[in-house]
Amino acid sequence: MSSRNYKEAATLSRFPAWWSVALAAGLLTACGGGSDVTPTDTAAAATEQAAAVASTAATAADDAVFDASPEAALPSKCTSASRVNDTIPKLMECVTYSEVRKHQKALQDIADANGGTRASGTEGFNASARYAVKVFREAGYDVRRQYFQFRTFEELSPTLLKVTAPTMRDVTNSVLAYSASGDVTAAVTALPFQPADDTPGCEAADFAGFPAGHIALVGRGNCTFAEKAANAQAAGAVGVVIANNVDDGEPLNGTLGADFRGTIPVTSVTQAEGNLLAAVSGLQMRLKTDTRMEDVATSNVIAESKKGDPAQVVMVGAHLDSVAEGPGINDNGSGAAAILETAKQMAKVHTRNRVRFALWGAEEAGLVGSTYYVGTLQPWQQRRIALYLNFDMIASPNPGFFIYDGDNSDNAGAGAGPAGSDEIEKAFEGFYARRGIAFKGTDFDGRSDYGPFIEAGIPSGGLFTGAEGIKTPDEAALWGGQAGVAYDPCYHQACDTFTNNNAFAFNVNLHSVAAVTLRFAKDATPPGAGRTEANALGARASSAVLMRKGDKFIR
DSSP, X not given: OOOXXXXXXXXXXXXXXXXXXXXXXXXXXXXXXXXXXXXXXXXXXXXXXXXXXXXXXXXXXXXXXXXXXXXXXXXXXXXXXXXXXXXXXXXXXXXOHHHHHHHHHHHHHHHXXXXXXXBTTSHHHHHHHHHHHHHHHHHTOEEEEEEEEEEEEEEEEEEEEEEEESSOEEOOOEEOBTOOOEEEEEEEEEOOOTTTOSSTTOSGGGGTTOXXXXXXXXXXXXXXXXXXXXXXXXXXXXXXXXXXXXXXXXXXXXBOOTTOOOOSOEEEEOHHHHHHHHTOTTXXXXXXXXXXXXXXXXXXXXXXXXXXXXXXXXXXXXXXXXXXXXXXXXXXXXXXXXXXXXXXXXXXXXXSEXXXXXXXXXXXXXXXXXXXHHHHSOHXXXXXXXXXXXEOOOOOSSOOOEEEOTTOTTOOTTOOOSTTHXXXXXXXXXXXXXXXXXXXXXXXXXXXXXXXXXXXXXXXXXXXXXXXXXXXXXXXXXXXXXXXXXXSTTTTSTTOSTTOOOHHHHHHHHHHXXXXXXXHHTOSSOTTTTOOHHHHHHHHHXXXXXXXXXXXXXX
16 A cells, blocks of 8 residues: 655644644634645535534534543443434444454454464455454345455465675565566666656566566566566566665565466565666576465455435445455454444434445455456446545554545645545545544555546545555654654564554544545535546546556555
C-alpha cells in the first residue's frame, strides 16, 4: 500500500491527549483537502453536521462515544431487539472497539489453528470466510461466497543474489512474488534509473541494444514490475534485479501479479544497493530463485441488505486474506473487522440505498478477488454501484491518518479518482475535522481493492493508517508515534498479530467506517448515482492512465 504523495489537510498536533479537548471546543468544519476552505465547503460541512447530529442531546451522545475508553463494553441498549441504529450517533454508540476487537480475535484464533496464516488458498482463509458468512447471515443479510481460481506463490528456499566479479559478495535481496525459479550467472547490464529515465524499463525501446544473456538491473517506478520483467525477457535477459526508488533501506516487498507468466528469475534490492551495483564496471552476478506456483480456489464474501434502492448501491469493502507469512490482523483484519461490526449494527436500518459489503479474497496476490468481482459485472451492474469505500489497514501501531485523495488536491501522483471521489474524501475529512484529528491525503496508487472500481469509473475513497512507509518527524509532531519507524513495523510479517494494533487510531477509524457508510446509505444522491454509459466510459479511459502511474502490484 502506498505511503507516498501525502497532502496535509489539518494542523492539529498529537494524539490522544488533545482529542477530548478538541471535541469540547466544537470543531465542526471540514478542511478542503489541502486547500483553503471555501464558504461552500463550510456550508456543506455545517449541513452534514446538522444531518448527522440533529440535536444537542445527539451531539452529547456522539461525543460520549469518543470520550469513552476504547475498551468500553457494548452498551446494553445496543442489544435490545427494538434498537435501530438509524442515526450516526446511535450507530457509533453500538459499533464499539471491544466488539470489533472480538472479530480480530476470532481471525487470530483461526490463524493460530491453521499454521499462523489466513492466506487465500489455505484453510485459514476458508475458515475466515466461513466466520464472515456466519456474522453477515446472522445479522440478516443476503450472503454468498463468490468462488474463483488464482495462482498461489511460495518461495521454497531463500533467494540467492551474489556478485561474482570483479569481486565476490552476497547481496541482500527480496524475491518478487510470482518470479519463476532459475539459477543464472551472467554479466549485468543496468538501464538508466530515475530521474534520468522517468519510466525505467517500462517500454520495449528501453531495452534497445540490450545484450542477450545478461541480467537486467532496472529501477522501480511508473509501471508494473511485471511490465519491466516482460520487457527484459523479450530483450533476451536471463534474470532481472529491480532497485527500489525509495531510500528506506529496504528491498521491495513486491509482486509481479498472479497473471505473470515470465520464465526468468526476478528479485529486488534497495535503492542504495542498486546505485552501487550500477556503478560497477564489468559486473557479473549469480541469481538463484526457488519458487512454486499452483492454481487453487478461493472466494470473495458478498453480503447485501434486503432493503434500499437496488439501482443505487453503496459498496463497502476490505480484503480478508493475509499474506502467507502471518495472520494479518492489521493487514487486513482491521478493515474486515470494522466492516463486519458496522454491517451487524446497521442490519435493522431501512436505508434509502442498497448496501453491499464485500470481503475480498486473494488481494495479496494482486487484487485478484476484487478484480474478478468487478470483471463479472455487466456495464449496467457497474453503473448501479454509486460508490465504493475501501478500508485496508486502519489500525497500524505507529499510525498516520490518511484519506484517499479523491480530488487530487495535492496535484501529485496518480491523479484524481472518478467523478464523485472528491465527495467521499470530503466526508472523511469532515469526520476527522469535527473530532480534531489531523489528516493527510494518500494517493490512489493501485495498491488496494479500490483499483478495479476506479478502472470501472466508480467513485471511490477510504482510509489508511500506513504500511511499510516511514513516519517522518513532521508526522510524528502531528500525530505522535515514532519518527523514522514504519507505520506498521510488522507489515507482511508473522508479528502482524492481535497485539499489532493502535487502539486510538482504530477506535477513531472504526467509527469513521460506520458513520460514512451510514451517511451514504441514506443519501438520496450519493456520489456516482445515475452515471451514464458515456461518463462511465470516460472515467475508464482516464483511469487507465491513473492505474499505470504507480507500481500497481506492489504489496
